[in-house]
Amino acid sequence: MSNYPKPDAATLVKIYEKMELIRQNDERAHKVVKAGRIIMPYYSPRGQEVIPSAISVSLTAQDYICTIYRGTHDMLAKGVPLKLLWAELAGRVTGTCKGKGGPMHITHPETGVMVTTGVVGSSMPIANGLAWASQLSGDGRVTIANFGDGAANIGAFHESLNMAALWKLPVIFVCQNNRYAEHTTFANSTAVERIGDRAASYGMPGITIDGNDPDVMYGAAKIAIDRARAGEGPTLIEAMTYRFNGHLLGDDGHYMDKEERQRAIAADPVARLRKRLIDEGALSEADAVRIETDISAQLDEAIEFALQSEYPALDEIRRDVFAHELA
Amino acid sequence: MAYEIILPKIGFSMNEAVFSEWLVADGGTVKEGDPLYAIESDKSTQEIESPASGTLRINAEPGTTYQVGDILGTID
Incomplete structure (x- = not known):
């Protein structure tokens, strides 16, 4: 990994800005739900900020991502507009899916967020389809398939990796190994130690890296993205991370190892990168505060916009289901 | 303007909850x-x-069951 491309100072600041946005967005989601202002199932990505932030700085606006219900970090890093995101979380007509998708199905093709799926393991075959379309049309796009450690034991994982390798699809499989599949530990559900090793079965490169290290995550993603864009085929990246919270808001995570959890929270990747950027002179304390304040103001505006928006009308329920309306 | 304290939905299957206790006294x-x-x-x-x-x-009174969305109190 010492030969990985390294992010320069400006890129690291960009990565940090995305991470801080994800952190604050998560804090607001907890607050708004607990205040009873929005009713939604919420799966916190807190602790996993580095992964999509360090990937997306090497993606274009046209590149695609597929994500899962624990996916607000992936969406925000890719650039989904905050107002539209919050309106969709709140189920309002002004949201990315006109309020009919909700938090588990955020889709925003304009920024390349092609699907958020609630079906564990289904981001991968969908990503293959998008990547195949890019291969056929020659549009030069790459597609990122995000999924968790639990999904790596679903049949679709194996089928998708085989096909992607066979057809040399421009897709990168990013397993965000946060140590828990819902309430089950990785060790209790998976016989191999490293998901990354499985790539060998499909004839593609596979690596297991520290997904909370922005340098390593950036480097690994950059190599895989360049490779996919050059037509050389897919890569499997297992990014090791840790889920700070329980499976979803309301689950206190009592089944999680207390010491391991405390250690992970104490090593918060957002706070760590902020400190490093200041120590290295890439960011001043005043710059960092300005970034935080700007994000906070944007979130105020986005949440207010969402709460002021209307719910979709009942006659909308059958619209947008098929490409051609059945009427 | 008074801010309404609304019983939130925390958890997938929660529709109601038994109010256990206030951790701050009335008027506090x-x-x-x-x-x-x-x-x-x-x-x-x-x-x-x-x-x-x-x-x-x-x-809201301790021991009483409330529905998600019920107003438990206000903050002035």
């Missing part, structure tokens, strides 16, 4: 983010933080 001063009340739902007790800062006005 509350600060946003500090623990405000406890509820019991899905067999677990949860403390909920105050959604705003101000003076607490209590409606």
Whole structure:
């Protein structure tokens, strides 16, 4: 990994800005739900900020991502507009899916967020389809398939990796190994130690890296993205991370190892990168505060916009289901 | 303007909760983010933080079951 491309100072600041946005967005989601202002199932990505932030700085606006219900970090890093995101979380007509998708199905093709799926393991075959379309049309796009450690034991994982390798699809499989599949530990559900090793079965490169290290995550993603864009085929990246919270808001995570959890929270990747950027002179304390304040103001505006928006009308329920309306 | 304290939906299957206790007395001063009340739902007790800062006005009574969306009190 010492030969990985390294992010320069400006890129690291960009990565940090995305991470801080994800952190604050998560804090607001907890607050708004607990205040009873929005009713939604919420799966916190807190602790996993580095992964999509360090990937997306090497993606274009046209590149695609597929994500899962624990996916607000992936969406925000890719650039989904905050107002539209919050309106969709709140189920309002002004949201990315006109309020009919909700938090588990955020889709925003304009920024390349092609699907958020609630079906564990289904981001991968969908990503293959998008990547195949890019291969056929020659549009030069790459597609990122995000999924968790639990999904790596679903049949679709194996089928998708085989096909992607066979057809040399421009897709990168990013397993965000946060140590828990819902309430089950990785060790209790998976016989191999490293998901990354499985790539060998499909004839593609596979690596297991520290997904909370922005340098390593950036480097690994950059190599895989360049490779996919050059037509050389897919890569499997297992990014090791840790889920700070329980499976979803309301689950206190009592089944999680207390010491391991405390250690992970104490090593918060957002706070760590902020400190490093200041120590290295890439960011001043005043710059960092300005970034935080700007994000906070944007979130105020986005949440207010969402709460002021209307719910979709009942006659909308059958619209947008098929490409051609059945009427 | 009074800020309404609404019973939130925390957890996939929660529709109602038994109100356990207020952690601040009626008329007391509350600060946003500090623990405000406890509820019991899905067999677990949860403390909920105050959604705003101000003076607490209590409606909800311990031991009573409330529906998601019910107003438990206000913060002036």
